[in-house]
Amino acid sequence: MNFERALLCGLGNTGSALLPLLAALPGLREVVLVDRDRIERANLACQAGLTAADVGRSKARVHARRLRGLRPGLKVVAYEQDLARIPLGEWHGALVAGCLDNNEARVVLNAGAFRARAALLLDLGVRADNRLARVSVLHPCRAGSACLECSWSEADYSPARHACAPPAPASGASAALGALAASLAMLEIEKLRDSALEPVAREVVVCADSHEIFSSALHRRSACRFEHSALNLSTAPLSLDATTLGEFFHLASVRGATAMRVEGRFYHPPLSCSAGCGGRLAPGFRPRGGGGVCQVCGRPSAGAAAFQCQTVLAQAEWPPLLGIPLSRLGLRDRDVITLAAADGQPSSFLITLTSS
Amino acid sequence: MNPAQPIHSLEAELALLGITGPFAAFLNAQHKLASALDQAGDVLRVTRAGADRFLLSFQCRTLIGSNQRDCRAADCRVMAGIWFPQDYLRRASTADVVTLLDPRVFHPNLRGGVFCFELKPGMGLRDLAHVIYELLSWQTVNTVHGLDDEALDWARANRNLWPLDTRPLFSKRAPAAEKEDTGHV
Numbered sequence: 001m002n003f004e005r006a007l008l009c010g011l012g013n014t015g016s017a018l019l020p021l022l023a024a025l026p027g028l029r030e031v032v033l034v035d036r037d038r039i040e041r042a043n044l045a046c047q048a049g050l051t052a053a054d055v056g057r058s059k060a061r062v063h064a065r066r067l068r069g070l071r072p073g074l075k076v077v078a079y080e081q082d083l084a085r086i087p088l089g090e091w092h093g094a095l096v097a098g099c100l101d102n103n104e105a106r107v108v109l110n111a112g113a114f115r116a117r118a119a120l121l122l123d124l125g126v127r128a129d130n131r132l133a134r135v136s137v138l139h140p141c142r143a144g145s146a147c148l149e150c151s152w153s154e155a156d157y158s159p160a161r162h163a164c165a166p167p168a169p170a171s172g173a174s175a176a177l178g179a180l181a182a183s184l185a186m187l188e189i190e191k192l193r194d195s196a197l198e199p200v201a202r203e204v205v206v207c208a209d210s211h212e213i214f215s216s217a218l219h220r221r222s223a224c225r226f227e228h229s230a231l232n233l234s235t236a237p238l239s240l241d242a243t244t245l246g247e248f249f250h251l252a253s254v255r256g257a258t259a260m261r262v263e264g265r266f267y268h269p270p271l272s273c274s275a276g277c278g279g280r281l282a283p284g285f286r287p288r289g290g291g292g293v294c295q296v297c298g299r300p301s302a303g304a305a306a307f308q309c310q311t312v313l314a315q316a317e318w319p320p321l322l323g324i325p326l327s328r329l330g331l332r333d334r335d336v337i338t339l340a341a342a343d344g345q346p347s348s349f350l351i352t353l354t355s356s
Numbered sequence: 357m358n359p360a361q362p363i364h365s366l367e368a369e370l371a372l373l374g375i376t377g378p379f380a381a382f383l384n385a386q387h388k389l390a391s392a393l394d395q396a397g398d399v400l401r402v403t404r405a406g407a408d409r410f411l412l413s414f415q416c417r418t419l420i421g422s423n424q425r426d427c428r429a430a431d432c433r434v435m436a437g438i439w440f441p442q443d444y445l446r447r448a449s450t451a452d453v454v455t456l457l458d459p460r461v462f463h464p465n466l467r468g469g470v471f472c473f474e475l476k477p478g479m480g481l482r483d484l485a486h487v488i489y490e491l492l493s494w495q496t497v498n499t500v501h502g503l504d505d506e507a508l509d510w511a512r513a514n515r516n517l518w519p520l521d522t523r524p525l526f527s528k529r530a531p532a533a534e535k536e537d538t539g540h541v
């Protein structure tokens with residue numbers, strides 16, 4: 001296996017330790033970093049590569065700079081955002097490493113890897129109480145291979161965090177434990193790169209307290225809550241500013257398309273300005289609950305309530321939007337547009353930017 | 357282009373949304389449940405608003421208004437929108453799933469149309485209806501921490517005034533108390 005692109009999700013205790021190891025991977029040309037958090041003083045003791053001057057800065061940006069320093073010439077993209085908000089195309093064909101601290105985010109990680117066909121999915125975890133370091137190695141492109149959630153039980157699906165409750169405490173894991181999980185993950189990547197062995201979905205756990213190592217093969221479970229469906233992706237090189245929605249439909253030439261959706265985004269119909277100026281918000285594809293800018297007063301405005309967002313845009317709603325450039329409809333590089341036809345398989349298009 | 361084809365069946369609508377597998381089974385079960393819940397009493401009406409959406413309307417006594425000075429108890433019809441996002445069986449946020457549409461209700465665990473309550477991924481319509489009704493009727497109030505601090509103060513100062521509506525959600529012809537059919541095992 002050869003990896004040209006990597007997607008590193010989460011830059012805490014394990015992610016910050018995995019970053020320099022990934023930076024040394026031969027053949028790598030692009031790394032995408034995702035973390036919505038900012039660096040806190042407490043992070044300095046248990047996360048790698050930080051200095052006191054970084055406190056208050058975005059983790060994604062600080063580690064992007066660190067990565068560019070470690071490997072000049074590498075293309076580095078930083079998302080200071082929730083994992084659920086990044087374009088689905090970022091997962092496609094990538095070596096995906098999840099260094100997350102909660103299962104809600106792991107659900108997004110897993111779905112992205114399988115739906116967009118990542119080359120490899122690694123999920124890392126640590127537990128401070130008995131010094132456990134874990135890596136799960138999954139193969140989203142292999143038919144019938146286990147997904148991350150196949151081994152989950154009811155208890156692994158956490159209830160929504162109370163919006164009114166104080167934030168969850170940090171894991172309390174040391175930098176050493178994070179580095180152990182990162183090393184385990186990187187060794188699995190090296191093995192896959194160097195050998196021609198059949199890739200097997202596997203979980204490896206090291207317990208530093210009891211000095212034990214556990215390893216088990218992971219199997220696809222039909223009762224898994226994830227549907228294991230993959231999108232049939234083809235790339236659509238275009239300019240988001242110069243291509244209108246109508247032109248995109250023409251390029252895509254899907255016969256009998258009746259509805260479109262943008263994976264992970266929701267169509268917000270034109271809304272009234274929440275500042276009360278009487279103006280309107282432009283329609284477009286935005287994240288759940290994501291707002292926009294009022295066309296009249298220019299103030300940022302609250303988005304549609306979730307119930308008012310649409311998952312798909314039916315053909316009947318297309319005409320007023322056909323002349324609008326994709327960028328103004330909220331589309332971004334590596335977003336995935338799916339066109340559904342009443343008869344037949346849906347077609348999905350991964351947007352890649354052309355320089356025009 | 358051909359004019360849009362009308363969507364006749366839930367199955368076709370789910371296909372357009374790209375919904376398959378366990379989540380399709382869940383939504384099918386919710387659509388069956390919706391009509392049973394609609395006929396299960398005088399308080400709740402359930403309307404389908406799409407393959408993955410429902411409107412719940414509660415006829416109950418609640419506190420309407422936006423602050424301590426203008427709030428008043430009233431018997432009214434409260435509308436809530438329910439949306440089940442594609443990954444609802446696996447992760448859930450109350451802001452996505454429940455939107456209080458009308459009227460403006462004053463409650464410590466509610467702000468901007470969004471309730472705060474313990475939402476488990478895959479929670480079905482019956483349990484959601486119960487949770488929302490208990491909040492609207494002030495049978496359930498989390499007075500430890502809230503979303504609306506002014507309503508929280510009111511709740512603490514007027515403990516003798518709530519609950520506002522003590523009726524159970526399903527006052528008559530209650531549907532069989534079987535375990536909720538969530539469509540997945």
Ligand SMILES: [Zn+2]
Pocket residue numbers: 146147148149150151220221224225226228
């Ligand atoms: Zn699975």
Ligand SMILES: [Zn+2]
Pocket residue numbers: 273274275276277278279280294295296297298299
């Ligand atoms: Zn405005």
